[in-house]
Amino acid sequence: MNITVRNLSMTYPTGKRALQDVSFEMQSPDLIGLLGPNGAGKSTLMKLLVAELLPTTGEIRLDDAPLIKNERRLKATLGYLPQSFGLYDELTVWQFLDYISALKGIKNSRAAIEEAILETNLVEQQKMRISTLSGGQRQRVGIAQALLGSPKLLILDEPTVGLDPEERVNFRNLFSKTAEDKIVLLSTHIIEDVQSVCNRLIVINQGKILFDGTPDALIRVAQGHVGVFEEQSGDRREQGFQVTARINTARGIACRIVAEMLPTFANPVEPTLEDAYIYLIEKGERLP
Ligand code: ADP
Numbered sequence: 001m002n003i004t005v006r007n008l009s010m011t012y013p014t015g016k017r018a019l020q021d022v023s024f025e026m027q028s029p030d031l032i033g034l035l036g037p038n039g040a041g042k043s044t045l046m047k048l049l050v051a052e053l054l055p056t057t058g059e060i061r062l063d064d065a066p067l068i069k070n071e072r073r074l075k076a077t078l079g080y081l082p083q084s085f086g087l088y089d090e091l092t093v094w095q096f097l098d099y100i101s102a103l104k105g106i107k108n109s110r111a112a113i114e115e116a117i118l119e120t121n122l123v124e125q126q127k128m129r130i131s132t133l134s135g136g137q138r139q140r141v142g143i144a145q146a147l148l149g150s151p152k153l154l155i156l157d158e159p160t161v162g163l164d165p166e167e168r169v170n171f172r173n174l175f176s177k178t179a180e181d182k183i184v185l186l187s188t189h190i191i192e193d194v195q196s197v198c199n200r201l202i203v204i205n206q207g208k209i210l211f212d213g214t215p216d217a218l219i220r221v222a223q224g225h226v227g228v229f230e231e232q233s234g235d236r237r238e239q240g241f242q243v244t245a246r247i248n249t250a251r252g253i254a255c256r257i258v259a260e261m262l263p264t265f266a267n268p269v270e271p272t273l274e275d276a277y278i279y280l281i282e283k284g285e286r287l288p
């Protein structure tokens with residue numbers, strides 16, 4: 001499967017320009033993390049990819065046909081977790097998944113539901129009403145409905161919101177296991193969620209792509225722009241850089257900073273993915 005996004009722009013009726021001239025391609029297998037701060041345009045991009053919204057200009061092609069002419073094929077291959085969606089509170093987990101699989105036209109629905117329940121660790125909750133579930137459990141029901149029928153294209157909008165650390169680890173494992181022959185695009189503003197699983201990261205801010213490449217390549221972008229120094233009491237040197245961490249050490253407080261030009265009193269260190277992300281967002285232009 002191939003998805004090509006060409007010169008996509010989206011302006012809402014309010015006049016808000018949510019996406020500006022976005023182009024990229026996805027080819028299975030691809031496990032892509034879509035990173036960006038709140039309001040960057042992540043959800044808008046995802047809604048365009050699932051044909052819930054139509055772009056103002058530009059186009060999306062699915063296997064070389066326009067997405068809008070290919071909607072039936074899209075629906076048959078798509079699993080989508082919207083950022084916020086109403087679950088049917090009165091239904092049990094099983095009933096809800098049964099309902100969704102009927103909507104999706106899944107043939108062997110019983111087996112598909114069982115598999116999705118196993119994968120998302122909802123065996124104990126399957127007969128419970130959705131209204132009685134915790135936030136994290138509800139989020140897992142949302143992930144389960146996206147996974148129903150093993151879709152070849154998975155679009156997950158902030159799937160880890162509301163999950164506790166253990167659930168997040170489980171989710172990451174599930175995600176890398178199921179991704180082998182799929183295109184998976186997941187949005188998040190939590191770096192750890194994409195760090196170990198995604199082979200590719202797309203960073204967007206203010207409706208524009210700032211980076212598209214491997215996690216290692218993103219780290220390289222920040223090389224020479226990350227340093228540490230020891231903070232002195234009443235320090236007035238904090239100018240022209242962004243402090244990303246303050247760590248108490250035996251000798252005092254170590255400050256970790258990201259800057260376009262490292263000050264002379266800072267010692268350069270290897271960037272982490274988080275440093276690189278902060279550097280990129282601060283810089284605000286496409287790199288490398
Ligand atoms: P993200 O998912 O990255 O937080 P969104 O795609 O939801 O970002 O939003 C991008 C921008 O578009 C934001 O400024 C948001 O306020 C605006 N926006 C989103 N949805 C609408 C809408 N339906 N009408 C007008 N503006 C919107």
Ligand code: MG
Nearest residue numbers: 042043044083
């Ligand atoms: Mg969003």
